Amino acid sequence: MSAVIDSHGHAHGHAGHHGPYSGIMRWITTTNHKDIGTMYLWFSFTMFLVGGAMAMVIRAELFEPGLQIVDPDFFNQMTTMHGLIMVFGAIMPAFVGFANWLIPMQIGAPDMAFARLNNWSFWLLPFAGSLLIISFFVPGGAPGVGWTMYAPLTVQMGMGMDLTIFAVHLLGMSSIMGSINIVTTILNMRAPGMTLMRMPLFCWTWLITGYLLIAAMPVLAGAVTMTLTDRHFGTTFFNAAGGGDPVLYQHIFWFFGHPEVYIIALPAFGVISQVIPAFSRKPLFGYASMVYATSAIAILSFMVWAHHMYTVGMPVTAQLFFMYATTLIAVPTGVKVFNWVATMWKGSLSFETPMLFAIGFLFLFTMGGFSGLVLSLAAVDIQLQDTYYVVAHFHYVMVAGALFSAFAGIYFWLPKWTGRMYNETLGKWHFWLSMIFFNMIFFVQHFLGLAGMPRRIPDYPLMFETWNKISSIGAFGFGLTQILFLYIVVKCITSGEKAPQKPWDGADSLEWTHLPTPAPYHSFETPPVLK
Amino acid sequence: MMPSKSKYRAARWAAAALLAAFSGLAQALEWNLQPPATPIAADVQGLHEYVMILVIVIFVGVFSVMFWSVYAHRKSKGHQAAQFHENTMVEMLWTVIPLIILIFIAWPATRTVIAQKDTSNADITVKATGMQWKWGYDYVKGEGEGIRLVSELSTPNEQIEGHATKDAHYLLEVDHPLVVPVGKKVRILTTAVDVVHSWWVPAFAVKQDAIPGFIRDTWFKATETGTFRGQCAELCGKNHGFMPIVVKVVPQQEYTAWVEQQKKRQASADAAVQTAEANASK
Numbered sequence: 127m128s129a130v131i132d133s134h135g136h137a138h139g140h141a142g143h144h145g146p147y148s149g150i151m152r153w154i155t156t157t158n159h160k161d162i163g164t165m166y167l168w169f170s171f172t173m174f175l176v177g178g179a180m181a182m183v184i185r186a187e188l189f190e191p192g193l194q195i196v197d198p199d200f201f202n203q204m205t206t207m208h209g210l211i212m213v214f215g216a217i218m219p220a221f222v223g224f225a226n227w228l229i230p231m232q233i234g235a236p237d238m239a240f241a242r243l244n245n246w247s248f249w250l251l252p253f254a255g256s257l258l259i260i261s262f263f264v265p266g267g268a269p270g271v272g273w274t275m276y277a278p279l280t281v282q283m284g285m286g287m288d289l290t291i292f293a294v295h296l297l298g299m300s301s302i303m304g305s306i307n308i309v310t311t312i313l314n315m316r317a318p319g320m321t322l323m324r325m326p327l328f329c330w331t332w333l334i335t336g337y338l339l340i341a342a343m344p345v346l347a348g349a350v351t352m353t354l355t356d357r358h359f360g361t362t363f364f365n366a367a368g369g370g371d372p373v374l375y376q377h378i379f380w381f382f383g384h385p386e387v388y389i390i391a392l393p394a395f396g397v398i399s400q401v402i403p404a405f406s407r408k409p410l411f412g413y414a415s416m417v418y419a420t421s422a423i424a425i426l427s428f429m430v431w432a433h434h435m436y437t438v439g440m441p442v443t444a445q446l447f448f449m450y451a452t453t454l455i456a457v458p459t460g461v462k463v464f465n466w467v468a469t470m471w472k473g474s475l476s477f478e479t480p481m482l483f484a485i486g487f488l489f490l491f492t493m494g495g496f497s498g499l500v501l502s503l504a505a506v507d508i509q510l511q512d513t514y515y516v517v518a519h520f521h522y523v524m525v526a527g528a529l530f531s532a533f534a535g536i537y538f539w540l541p542k543w544t545g546r547m548y549n550e551t552l553g554k555w556h557f558w559l560s561m562i563f564f565n566m567i568f569f570v571q572h573f574l575g576l577a578g579m580p581r582r583i584p585d586y587p588l589m590f591e592t593w594n595k596i597s598s599i600g601a602f603g604f605g606l607t608q609i610l611f612l613y614i615v616v617k618c619i620t621s622g623e624k625a626p627q628k629p630w631d632g633a634d635s636l637e638w639t640h641l642p643t644p645a646p647y648h649s650f651e652t653p654p655v656l657k
Numbered sequence: 658m659m660p661s662k663s664k665y666r667a668a669r670w671a672a673a674a675l676l677a678a679f680s681g682l683a684q685a686l687e688w689n690l691q692p693p694a695t696p697i698a699a700d701v702q703g704l705h706e707y708v709m710i711l712v713i714v715i716f717v718g719v720f721s722v723m724f725w726s727v728y729a730h731r732k733s734k735g736h737q738a739a740q741f742h743e744n745t746m747v748e749m750l751w752t753v754i755p756l757i758i759l760i761f762i763a764w765p766a767t768r769t770v771i772a773q774k775d776t777s778n779a780d781i782t783v784k785a786t787g788m789q790w791k792w793g794y795d796y797v798k799g800e801g802e803g804i805r806l807v808s809e810l811s812t813p814n815e816q817i818e819g820h821a822t823k824d825a826h827y828l829l830e831v832d833h834p835l836v837v838p839v840g841k842k843v844r845i846l847t848t849a850v851d852v853v854h855s856w857w858v859p860a861f862a863v864k865q866d867a868i869p870g871f872i873r874d875t876w877f878k879a880t881e882t883g884t885f886r887g888q889c890a891e892l893c894g895k896n897h898g899f900m901p902i903v904v905k906v907v908p909q910q911e912y913t914a915w916v917e918q919q920k921k922r923q924a925s926a927d928a929a930v931q932t933a934e935a936n937a938s939k
Contacts, residue, residue: 194819198896198898198899276891366869406738407732408742409740411743413742414743437855437864438866439866439871445774453759457755457759460751463719467722468747470727473726474732476732485727499712499762500705500709500712503708503766504766504770506701506705508862509690509859509864512892577690578859578888585817585828587829587888
């Protein structure tokens with residue numbers, strides 16, 4: 127590893143001043159992984175609030191039977207964009223933000239392998255996000271097709287559909303470039319002595335997620351491009367009259383769509399695998415098994431896509447194959463849950479906010495996993511497909527799972543990033559309010575699905591009223607609670623108490639043991655010596 | 658650390674209140690699959706219950722361990738951390754045992770999946786065509802062959818917009834329901850004319866996507882008479898929530914009488930069309 131060359135007096139026009147540009151140009155031109163990580167995180171939080179506002183509109187309309195606030199067409203636009211913005215604008219960029227901040231520090235590298243590519247990977251996102259928002263303002267509005275964008279409904283949509291397709295292409299490009307960067311960095315830039323089986327599990331989960339992204343995102347690009355050409359260039363991929371098949375779209379989409387959910391989940395698992403050992407003051411139980419389980423989940427994730435299509439009319443052999451493959455995923459996932467519990471067992475536990483969110487994750491993600499097991503059984507799924515049971519399931523794993531894990535990670539690493547502590551009392555309020563309101567929204571949705579309420583409807587029969595009311599009240603509470611989170615983060619950054627050098631005595635990865643708090647703008651310009 | 662007497666009392670009150678609320682709620686609210694009206698639906702309900710019990714047992718087991726740890730292994734209680742971080746025997750056990758449990762789940766599920774797919778030897782075959790936003794029913798084989806209906810939501814707009822009180826079957830009522838005889842195997846062919854829809858009757862545990870340009874099928878055999886209601890189960894545009902399915906299961910004699918009546922109605926409707934066409938060409 128060559129020593130970093132000083133850029134004093136380089137042709138940048140700021141002779142003798144080593145450090146970032148000031149003002150807006152710093153953020154536009156930065157190639158620093160810490161700056162880029164910060165931008166990803168702020169972008170993701172902004173998108174989270176935008177997507178959250180859409181959820182509030184949805185839950186407001188669903189508070190009571192009848193159409194009170196929006197018309198059915200706009201309602202479909204809300205559900206579609208809520209999904210696209212949350213998945214592609216909020217949760218995925220959040221974990222890329224963590225990857226950028228942490229991977230170089232955790233492996234003892236000075237930055238990502240492709241620092242300029244990193245800048246572009248981020249800056250594609252605000253443009254993509256803008257395209258999604260702009261689609262509301264073109265004739266026909268945003269597409270009302272669900273985030274899954276099934277054909278041939280998509281062929282009926284106005285211009286908003288094309289803007290969305292373009293946005294999806296940009297988002298995909300950003301993810302693919304980011305993953306190439308992450309995989310290359312992890313494989314090539316680990317400090318001497320940092321073998322693969324020695325690096326933090328967070329890095330392992332991102333290494334595997336990187337491969338998933340590279341494999342899956344191009345498939346989504348294919349699906350939406352075929353939609354674009356069916357819409358405008360006379361192709362009939364999804365039109366029987368021309369020899370095509372709507373179900374072809376579903377196969378292509380879900381071949382991307384299933385790995386996609388593990389793309390969201392695996393980095394979340396990685397964060398939890400850092401937080402739980404730190405607050406248990408005990409090493410992660412079964413490190414090797416965790417690596418193998420994560421790999422097994424990733425490989426299996428390519429073989430189960432049609433469990434999203436059990437009602438499409440596939441032959442019985444196919445139903446059975448996908449059922450068996452899907453239920454199998456429960457085995458490595460269970461191994462991970464048991465290993466986290468075993469990490470806590472006989473540890474020396476403390477319950478600061480990161481640990482609270484991690485324990486909340488463990489409890490609620492497992493519940494989501496079990497509703498997934500119920501859904502995996504094709505016979506039962508016939509009743510539950512396209513109902514609120516599915517909505518409940520994926521919000522348990524993506525909100526109580528991935529989002530809570532992101533909260534755990536932010537509280538955990540804020541001191542390292544900013545040199546300041548967040549307010550612990552307020553953090554605990556954020557946790558408990560989120561827990562209570564989250565369950566109020568989504569636990570009752572299991573009942574709605576079982577009782578027969580379809581998803582993606584703006585109005586419903588009377589027997590579904592009570593659970594919907596409870597769910598909507600929970601939604602307003604949960605939404606307000608996230609404003610508290612914004613306050614906590616801003617307060618920490620601007621006026622938080624100075625953090626000690628080692629705020630978490632049980633944390634043992636390189637960023638905690640070998641770097642000051644806050645971490646310097648450039649770290650590990652010479653690699654650390656590992657014993 | 659002994660909790661005070663008043664803490665116990667408060668806990669008892671809370672538990673009693675919760676129990677009362679829950680049982681009252683359970684009766685008043687919908688919280689489980691609809692009562693089954695076919696053997697397959699009963700199978701599915703049983704399978705779901707079986708898996709739920711298994712899952713709850715495992716969940717309670719695992720999280721009792723975790724919550725015990727949260728209580729007993731706290732740093733504030735002075736617990737010192739052990740440093741073990743692997744145990745091959747334990748890890749093998751908790752890989753193999755879940756695998757075995759999964760086999761115990763997949764086995765009964767397999768039987769039901771195979772049964773759900775067996776559409777052979779139907780007594781009556783009806784084609785359900787999904788359209789934006791209503792269903793068309795064509796009786797293509799068996800008693801009633803030749804009958805054609807279009808089945809559209811009949812809830813008045815005033816109710817949807819809040820200018821009139823909503824009736825009991827709000828959004829679950831149609832002008833012309835599908836009528837079938839009890840105890841006969843009915844095969845439903847599904848297709849669509851525009852986008853993907855899905856034909857779903859929860860009480861029958863039947864859901865089959867209706868795909869434009871293709872024909873899929875499913876089946877049910879209703880074991881009791883009654884009116885069973887479902888909704889479209891695939892997003893199909895703005896009125897996806899407003900194209901319900903209503904199936905009237907009637908005794909055999911009533912069905913035969915209904916078939917007669919439909920055939921007469923159709924014959925006179927066809928005659929009227931013929932006359933109109935003849936007049937128009939004059």
